[in-house]
Each structure stands twice: as C-alpha cells, then as structure tokens.
Amino acid sequence: MEGTAGTALTARGLTRDFRGFRAVDQVDLTVAAGSVHALVGPNGAGKTTLFNLLTGFLAPTAGRIELGGRDITGLPPERVARLGVARSFQITSLFPQQTARTHVELALQGATRLGWRFWRSDRLLARFSARAGELLDLVGLADAADVAAGSLAYGRKRALELAIALALDPQVLLLDEPTAGMGLEDVERTVELIAAVRDGRTVVLVEHNMRVVGQLADTVTVLQAGKVLVEGPYEQVRADPRVIEAYLGSVDAAH
Numbered sequence: 543m544e545g546t547a548g549t550a551l552t553a554r555g556l557t558r559d560f561r562g563f564r565a566v567d568q569v570d571l572t573v574a575a576g577s578v579h580a581l582v583g584p585n586g587a588g589k590t591t592l593f594n595l596l597t598g599f600l601a602p603t604a605g606r607i608e609l610g611g612r613d614i615t616g617l618p619p620e621r622v623a624r625l626g627v628a629r630s631f632q633i634t635s636l637f638p639q640q641t642a643r644t645h646v647e648l649a650l651q652g653a654t655r656l657g658w659r660f661w662r663s664d665r666l667l668a669r670f671s672a673r674a675g676e677l678l679d680l681v682g683l684a685d686a687a688d689v690a691a692g693s694l695a696y697g698r699k700r701a702l703e704l705a706i707a708l709a710l711d712p713q714v715l716l717l718d719e720p721t722a723g724m725g726l727e728d729v730e731r732t733v734e735l736i737a738a739v740r741d742g743r744t745v746v747l748v749e750h751n752m753r754v755v756g757q758l759a760d761t762v763t764v765l766q767a768g769k770v771l772v773e774g775p776y777e778q779v780r781a782d783p784r785v786i787e788a789y790l791g792s793v794d795a796a797h
C-alpha cells in the first residue's frame with residue numbers, strides 16, 4: 543500500500559524556536575499514506591516538539607505542513623483533528639470516574655460536530671453505543687466497557703486512549719511513545735494492537751523502544767538536535783554509523 547496512495551503528511555523546513563533555542567530545525571518529512579513512520583532520536587532531539595507542530599498544539603516559527611496536499615500550517619489542534627489527524631498523549635488524560643465506554647462515546651460524540659443535540663436522538667445514541675462497543679473490542683477492552691477508567695491497569699488505560707483516538711476515525715494517527723512505561727507483555731500487546739489499527743490509515747509514532755520500531759515501522763526518521771539525521775527503512779537506519787554515534791553516550795543507548 544505504501545507509496546501507491548501518495549503522501550499523507552509532509553513537513554517542509556519546519557522550525558520551532560523557544561526563546562532563541564531551536565528545538566526543531568528545518569525538518570523535512572514525508573509520511574507515505576498507509577505507512578507506519580517512526581520518529582526516533584536521543585532525548586531532547588525534538589520529537590515531541592515535532593509532534594506538537596504536526597498536530598497544531600504548537601505553531602511553527604517557520605515552515606509548512608501539508609495534510610494530503612492541504613496546507614494546515616498554523617491551524618489549531620481541533621481543526622487539525624477534524625481534518626483527520628488524531629493523536630494519543632504520552633501522559634494519560636482520562637477521567638478516572640468515567641467508564642471506558644463513556645470515554646469512547648464522548649469521543650464519538652465530539653467527532654460528529656452535533657454537540658449535545660445528539661442526546662435527543664435515541665437512534666444516534668444507539669449508534670454511538672454500538673460503535674463504542676466495536677472500538678473497545680478492537681483494543682481488547684470489551685470486558686472492561688463498564689469499568690471506571692481510573693481502575694484500569696496502566697496498559698489498559700493506554701489501550702483506552704487508543705480507542706478514544708480511533709473514535710475520530712483518523713486518516714493519520716500519531717502515537718506518542720505508545721509503549722512507554724509498559725512491561726514486556728503490554729508492549730507485545732500494544733505492538734499487535736497498532737499492527738491491527740494501522741489498517742487503512744497512516745501511523746506516525748514516537749518510540750524509544752527499538753524492537754517496537756523494528757516490528758512496526760516502514761520508515762524511520764532519526765532526529766538529532768532538532769534536525770533530521772537519517773531517514774530510511776529500519777534495518778538500514780539501525781546500521782547507519784551516524785545513528786549509532788548519536789545514540790552512544792545517550793541514556794537511550796540501553797533501549
């Protein structure tokens with residue numbers, strides 16, 4: 543599929559300064575439609591800042607972002623989301639008292655533009671409820687639909703966040719360190735989950751775990767000090783002496 547459907551997301555000369563410090567420096571990125579594209583690099587390389595730029599959470603100092611050929615530079619996050627880019631967060635953002643099902647139903651409601659009006663319609667409500675059930679099933683939470691999000695184990699909270707992101711039915715799904723803080727079993731489950739939900743969409747992920755990158759990514763972009771250091775298929779990038787050098791001396795070398 544990669545390449546045949548063209549480009550999902552591009553950045554050209556993307557730059558972001560924080561009070562004179564250049565966190566993202568003239569980044570060019572081409573994310574092929576239907577691909578899984580990983581952003582990696584040592585701590586402080588600019589991965590999170592790049593993510594925030596791509597999703598409208600930060601405005602670029604310079605450069606341009608296109609989604610399927612449409613200029614989305616400077617659009618606010620909710621507009622970017624409505625155009626088909628959903629993201630998950632590194633830090634959990636759930637309401638502890640609300641059930642898993644309620645979270646997904648609210649996300650589905652938010653995706654419709656109908657606002658609260660839909661509550662008047664039993665038909666729509668039933669549709670959301672059915673779709674919420676499907677999404678919870680997809681992420682392996684069918685048995686936890688009526689459990690309060692706060693009581694879910696860490697890996698299952700992350701799965702719920704993925705279901706929430708999928709409620710937008712995004713063309714492009716951005717995942718910020720989807721396996722961070724997980725034990726081996728949850729990492730494996732998450733890899734399977736991402737492999738399942740990538741079907742029919744494009745996935746961009748920031749990921750420190752190189753095994754996960756190797757299992758999922760079609761293309762890997764390595765960032766260092768805000769710049770693109772190397773880009774290519776995982777095996778090629780992994781063996782690149784510039785990448786090995788960038789990781790040596792970094793705490794990430796152990797991952």
Ligand SMILES: Nc1ncnc2c1ncn2[C@@H]1O[C@H](COP(=O)(O)OP(=O)(O)OP(=O)(O)O)[C@@H](O)[C@H]1O
Pocket residue numbers: 560563564565583584585586587588589590591592
């Ligand atoms: N709001 C901000 N104000 C000032 N400096 C910032 C801000 N956000 C990020 N930076 C700086 O920009 C650089 C890149 O940070 P960023 O979080 O994007 O890196 P990262 O690659 O995601 O790192 P990590 O792997 O540790 O999450 C860092 O030096 C960071 O201190």
